[in-house]
Structures are given as C-alpha cells and as structure tokens.
Amino acid sequence: MAPRLPRPHRDDVRIAVGGLLGGLCLWGVGLYSRTADDALARVDQGWAVLVPLAVMSGCELFRRSRPRTALLTGTLALVADLLTRGNLATVVMFTDLVYAAVLYGSPGSARRIPRITGLVTVIATVWPVAAWHRAEGLLIGAFTGLVTFTPAATGWIVRNHRDTADAERLRAEQTALLAEIDRTQAVTAERARMARELHDMVANHLSAIAIHSTAALSLDDPRTSQDALAVIRENSVEGLAEMRRLIGILRDDSGDREPAAAPTLDGLEALLAGARVNGLDVTLEAAHGERLPAPVELAAYRIVQESLTNALKHAAPGRVTVALTRADGALTVRITSPYGDRGGPRAPGSGAGLVGMRERAALLGGTFEAGPGGSSAGRSWTVRATLPLTRGEPVTRGEEA
Structure with a gap:
C-alpha cells in the first residue's frame, strides 16, 4: 500500500493558490x-x-510537509521556466521553496542549502564575467543570488532565531519545573519538621493526661484521683503553652519576632523531673562533656523526650535509664526501659514517634535503632541513636562500637 501524502497546511494552500492566480494574471x-x-x-x-x-x-502545497522534495521538483520547474518566455510568479514561488526548505527541512538540509546556493551564486557571478569579459555578467550573479542564496540565508536566520526561542522556552520550563520541585520539597520538609516538633512537644503531655485520667476513672480512691487531676492539670497547662507558642510562630510572618530558643541538653534535668512527676522512675547518666552543636543537642533532647513518652505509655514498671556518651566524634544517646506486660492503664501509640526519632538521626547523618533485648535485669526496650558531631559525616558501624 502506497504511503499517503501528508495533508497540506492551510497557509501553504493559500500560498499555492495565490501564486497560481498571480501567474495566470501575468500570463x-x-x-x-x-x-x-x-x-x-x-x-x-x-x-x-x-x-x-x-x-x-x-x-x-508541500513546502512545509515535504520541503526537500518540493525544492527538488521546484528546481526542475524553474529550469523548465527558463526554457520558456518565463513567468515572474514561478520565480517568486521558487524563492519561497528555498526559504521553506531551510526553515522546515532537516538540520542537515538547513546547513547544506545555504552553502550550495552560495556556491551557485559565486559560479553564476564569476563564469559570465570570465566568459564574456563584460561587466553585465555581474547582473546574472546578482539575480542568481537574489533567487537562491538570499532566501536560503533568510531561512537560516529565521530558523536560528526559532531554535533559540524554543531552547529558551524549554530552559524556562525546566527552570520553572525545578523551582516547583524545590518548593514542593521545601514544603514537605517543613511540614515533616513541624510534625516532629508538634509530636515531640505535645505527645508527652497528652500521654500523661490520658494515662492519669484513665487511672482516676478506674480507681475509686479520692487521694489517687486528686493526684491524677493535679498531674493532668499540670500537663494540660504545659501542653497548651507549647501549642500556643507553636501556633504563634506559624502565624507570625513579619520576621521581627525572635525565634524561640531550641531546647538543649541543659534542660534534661527538667525533662526528667517532669517524667518523674508523671510516674516514671528515671535516672540520667551523662558524660557528653562541653556544649555540643545546636542541631545535635536538639536532636538528642527530642529523642530522649520521645523515648520517655513511649516509656510512659508502654513500659513495664521499673527503672528507665537515660545515658549520653561522647566518643569518636559522635554523641550516643541510649534509653533503656523495662519491657513486658503492663498491669496499669496505657495510652495507644501510632508509631510516629519512632519515625520522627529515626528522621532526626538521619538528618544529621547518624544511625537509629530501637527494639527489645535481654539483660541481667530482665527484658528491656532499648533506644539507641548515634549522632555525629560534624554534620555530613555519617557514623560507620565500626565507629558505633
């Protein structure tokens, strides 16, 4: 089956009809x-x-869809026109075919046609002058250049401008796409950061409220209920203050407000004191030396805070140990709590805390592990995070040991 010819563009039809009508008028x-x-x-x-x-x-009709075929056929028609008395419309349409072959043809044709027409123009200028020894021969070269080289050069210039415009438009679209990707990633990262902060700041208070309110409801003891209500009130007030501070930071976009101070390891004693009020038996073993980089201190503080929250919700009765050690250019945070069946009330967990702790360690190039294990004191749940003190240098397994 023979391939179907492409349908001519409507502008090409108009050019063809206009050229034909103009030639008929001249004839x-x-x-x-x-x-x-x-x-x-x-x-x-x-x-x-x-x-x-x-x-x-x-x-x-095919100047746009089949430019090379149209030019070759048009060249034969031009030669035939030279053997007749000639029609100006035929010559004008040939110049348009040369222009279209450069503009719409393949890149190879766009490079070759100006060179060929330029060579033909030079030959048509030199040969008549050399053969006739008359200056009038230059007119032949000028006419040849006007018919062949000039439209080819014009098509080359227009094509270059069009390709440049396409390249700039593509570059602008790519830049806009990259900017949108960066914006989306920045929004996602900021949302993840705010989710971690919100969870770490509020979850501890809400977990304590849930556990003590359950105890107050399940035990018919006025003294126990009174103590539970006191703890609930204290955690409610602190949680509300944390929420107000966070909402204030989110709403204030003036840039004049001083950022709230991030928690540091100096506040661990206060954190552990609050955990003891909530009913945990916590001890601290700190050997981290002088002040650490702020991101490391914040990550360590939040990991301890979330681990204490998990211990409050899930740990069996017993001692919770928080240990911080500094060695081999890294801070190791280790929290150990009793693991097993729990007789009292417990708060539900979603697993978001473990995800947040793992993300905090990964952002600093560190490692994070959490899971049950055995010791001389019985079964325990251990959280271990290793945070490099130099950002961008992840800790290897050998360094952790």
Whole structure:
C-alpha cells in the first residue's frame, strides 16, 4: 500500500493558490520575464509558461510537509521556466521553496542549502564575467543570488532565531519545573519538621493526661484521683503553652519576632523531673562533656523526650535509664526501659514517634535503632541513636562500637 501524502497546511494552500492566480494574471495580460527572441527561450509559445507555473504552485502545497522534495521538483520547474518566455510568479514561488526548505527541512538540509546556493551564486557571478569579459555578467550573479542564496540565508536566520526561542522556552520550563520541585520539597520538609516538633512537644503531655485520667476513672480512691487531676492539670497547662507558642510562630510572618530558643541538653534535668512527676522512675547518666552543636543537642533532647513518652505509655514498671556518651566524634544517646506486660492503664501509640526519632538521626547523618533485648535485669526496650558531631559525616558501624 502506497504511503499517503501528508495533508497540506492551510497557509501553504493559500500560498499555492495565490501564486497560481498571480501567474495566470501575468500570463493573461501577456507580461513575461523574457522576450520571444531571448536566447534562452527555446519555446516561445505563451502557453508554455503555464506548465512550470502549475508544477511550482503544486510544490508550494508541500513546502512545509515535504520541503526537500518540493525544492527538488521546484528546481526542475524553474529550469523548465527558463526554457520558456518565463513567468515572474514561478520565480517568486521558487524563492519561497528555498526559504521553506531551510526553515522546515532537516538540520542537515538547513546547513547544506545555504552553502550550495552560495556556491551557485559565486559560479553564476564569476563564469559570465570570465566568459564574456563584460561587466553585465555581474547582473546574472546578482539575480542568481537574489533567487537562491538570499532566501536560503533568510531561512537560516529565521530558523536560528526559532531554535533559540524554543531552547529558551524549554530552559524556562525546566527552570520553572525545578523551582516547583524545590518548593514542593521545601514544603514537605517543613511540614515533616513541624510534625516532629508538634509530636515531640505535645505527645508527652497528652500521654500523661490520658494515662492519669484513665487511672482516676478506674480507681475509686479520692487521694489517687486528686493526684491524677493535679498531674493532668499540670500537663494540660504545659501542653497548651507549647501549642500556643507553636501556633504563634506559624502565624507570625513579619520576621521581627525572635525565634524561640531550641531546647538543649541543659534542660534534661527538667525533662526528667517532669517524667518523674508523671510516674516514671528515671535516672540520667551523662558524660557528653562541653556544649555540643545546636542541631545535635536538639536532636538528642527530642529523642530522649520521645523515648520517655513511649516509656510512659508502654513500659513495664521499673527503672528507665537515660545515658549520653561522647566518643569518636559522635554523641550516643541510649534509653533503656523495662519491657513486658503492663498491669496499669496505657495510652495507644501510632508509631510516629519512632519515625520522627529515626528522621532526626538521619538528618544529621547518624544511625537509629530501637527494639527489645535481654539483660541481667530482665527484658528491656532499648533506644539507641548515634549522632555525629560534624554534620555530613555519617557514623560507620565500626565507629558505633
């Protein structure tokens, strides 16, 4: 089955029809490019100019879809036109075919056609002058250049501008896409950071409220209920203050407000004191030396805070040990709590705390482990995080040991 010819573009149809009608008008009034006694006019009948004219107008239909084929066929039609008395419309349509072949053709054709037409122009200029020894031969070269090289050069310039515009538009779209990706990643990272902060700040208070309120409801003891209500009130007030501070930071976009001080390891004693009030038996073993980098202190503080919250919700009765050691360029945070069945009330967990602790360690290039284990004191749940003191240098397994 023969391949179907592409449908001509509507603008190409208009050009073809306009060129054909213009050529017919010139033929109708008897206006030709050359006289009947011209040496090139082998066929002096007036109707002969219509054949190249019709072929050339047909080539215009495919100037955009088949530019190279249209140019080759148009070149043959131009040669045929030279053997007649000539029609100006045929020549004008040929120049458009040269222009279209450079503009719409393949990159190889766009490079070769200006070179070929330039060479033809040079030959058409030099050869008549050398053969006739008359300056009038330069007119032939000028006409040839006007018909061939000028439209080819114009098409090359327009194509370069079009390709440059396309490249700039593509670059702008890529830049906009990258900017959108960066914005989305920044929003996602900020939302994850705020989720971690919100969880770490409020979960401890809400867990204590849930556990003590359950105890107050399940035990018919006025003294126990009174103590539970006191703990609930204290945690409610502290949790509300934390929420107000966080909401204030989110709403204040003026840039004039001083950022709230991030918690440091100096506040561990106060954190552990609050945990003891909530009913945990906590001890601290700290050997981390002088002040550490602020991101490391914040991550360590939040990991301890979340571990104490988990111990309050899930740990069996017994001692919770918090140990901080500094060695081999890293801070190791280790929290150990009793693991087993718990007789009293417990708060539900979602697993978001472990995810947040793992993310905090990963952001600093550190490692995080959490899980049950055995010891001389019985079964225990251990949380272990290793945080490099130099950002961007992850700790290897050998360094952890």
